[in-house]
Amino acid sequence: MDEKKRILSGIQPSGALTLGNYVGALRNWVELQKSDEYDCYFMLADMHTITVRQLAKDFRKNAIDLLALFLACGLDPEKSPIFFQSHVPAHAQLGWVLTCNTYMGEISRMSQLKDKSQKHEGNIYAGLFTYPSLMAADILLYQADLVPVGADQNQHLELTRDLANRFNNAYSETFKVPEGYIPKIGARVMSLQDPTQKMSKSDPNENSYILMLDSPDAVVRKIKRAVTDSGSEVKRGEGKEGVENLMSIYCAVSGKTMEETEAEFLGKGYGDFKTAVAEAVVETLKPIQARYNELMANKDYLEQVYRNGAEVASRTAMKTLSKVYRKVGFIQP
Ligand code: TRP
Numbered sequence: 001m002d003e004k005k006r007i008l009s010g011i012q013p014s015g016a017l018t019l020g021n022y023v024g025a026l027r028n029w030v031e032l033q034k035s036d037e038y039d040c041y042f043m044l045a046d047m048h049t050i051t052v053r054q055l056a057k058d059f060r061k062n063a064i065d066l067l068a069l070f071l072a073c074g075l076d077p078e079k080s081p082i083f084f085q086s087h088v089p090a091h092a093q094l095g096w097v098l099t100c101n102t103y104m105g106e107i108s109r110m111s112q113l114k115d116k117s118q119k120h121e122g123n124i125y126a127g128l129f130t131y132p133s134l135m136a137a138d139i140l141l142y143q144a145d146l147v148p149v150g151a152d153q154n155q156h157l158e159l160t161r162d163l164a165n166r167f168n169n170a171y172s173e174t175f176k177v178p179e180g181y182i183p184k185i186g187a188r189v190m191s192l193q194d195p196t197q198k199m200s201k202s203d204p205n206e207n208s209y210i211l212m213l214d215s216p217d218a219v220v221r222k223i224k225r226a227v228t229d230s231g232s233e234v235k236r237g238e239g240k241e242g243v244e245n246l247m248s249i250y251c252a253v254s255g256k257t258m259e260e261t262e263a264e265f266l267g268k269g270y271g272d273f274k275t276a277v278a279e280a281v282v283e284t285l286k287p288i289q290a291r292y293n294e295l296m297a298n299k300d301y302l303e304q305v306y307r308n309g310a311e312v313a314s315r316t317a318m319k320t321l322s323k324v325y326r327k328v329g330f331i332q333p
Helices: 019-035 056-072 090-099 104-108 111-119 126-141 151-171 216-224 241-254 258-264 270-296 299-328
Strands: 005-011 038-044 082-084 146-148 179-181
Touching: 005 019, 005 126, 019 038, 019 146, 019 241, 019 270, 038 056, 038 299, 056 082, 056 270, 056 299, 082 299, 090 126, 090 299, 104 126, 104 151, 111 126, 111 151, 126 151, 126 299, 151 179, 151 299, 216 270, 241 258, 241 270, 270 299
Parallel strands: 005 038, 005 146, 038 082, 146 179
Antiparallel strands: none
C-alpha cells in the first residue's frame, strides 16, 4: 500500500493574521488538504508564542481567533487534526530531549534569534534561544515528510534535519528526516508602505498590512494609501515594486496571471487599479469573515475541534516520544 506523505504545518497565535499569512500559508494548506495527497497535521504553535511575554487575555483571544480563522479559511477538522501545541505534552517532552542534543554553537547562529533579540532588547528569555529545538520536536514527533515554511524558517528546518540525523546516528533510526515544502502557488505579500519588506502584523504602521479581519472600509483605505511610484502604468519593472506587490495581491485573490493583469489595466491609471485590487480583496475576505463570525458564536464547536485534534495528534506523537524515551535510556514508567 502506498502511504501518504505526512505534512506538519504550524502558525503562532501571536496576533491578528494578515492577508500575507492567508495568501502565503493558510490558503495553500487548504489546497494541500483538499488534494488528499497528504496526511496533514495543523498546529497552533502557542508554546512558541510565550517565548515573548504575552498578556494572557490577549493571548487567549489570539489563540481562539486563529483557530476560528483556520476553520473559516476552509481547513477541515474531520480530515486532519487541528490542535494547540500546548495540549499535546509530547512537544515539551521531546523538545527537552532535543534541546539536550543541540549544540550551543549551532543554536547561536540562528538569524531569527538575532532579529528577535534586537526587537525585544532587555527582555530576552532563554526560550527564545531554545525555540528552534522545540520547533524540531513539533516536526519530528509526527514523522513529517514535508513542512511548508517560508524563507524565514528555513534555517530552523535545516537544524531540524541535523537534529534528526544526529539522533538517528547516535541511537539508531528513529526520526524521518523532513524536507521543506514550497507550494506551487503562493505569493509573498510585501508591506503596502515599503515593498522591500514582508507584510507583517508587527509593523508599527497599520497602513502597511491588511488583516484578515479588516473591514471593507479599512481594506479600501489601506490599498488607496499603498505606495506606488511616480509613473502611472500598471506593469512590472524596475522601481515599480509597490505596483508589482499590488499586482501580485490582485493575482493571488483573483486567480489571474500577471500578464492578464497588465492587459486588463493597460491605459488605466493607479486609481482604477487600486479600486479593483481593493474590491477583489474585500470579496475574498467577505465569506471568510462571515464564517469566522459564525464560528466565534459557537465556542462549543471550537472546543470540540481542538479537543479532538489534540487527542488524535497525541496518539501519533506518543508513539515517537516512547521510542525516544526508550532509546535515550529512561526507565519505562
Ligand atoms: N516557528 C514558526 C513561525 O514562527 C511556527 C512553528 C512552530 C512551526 N513550530 C512549527 C512551523 C513547526 C512549522 C512547523 O512561523
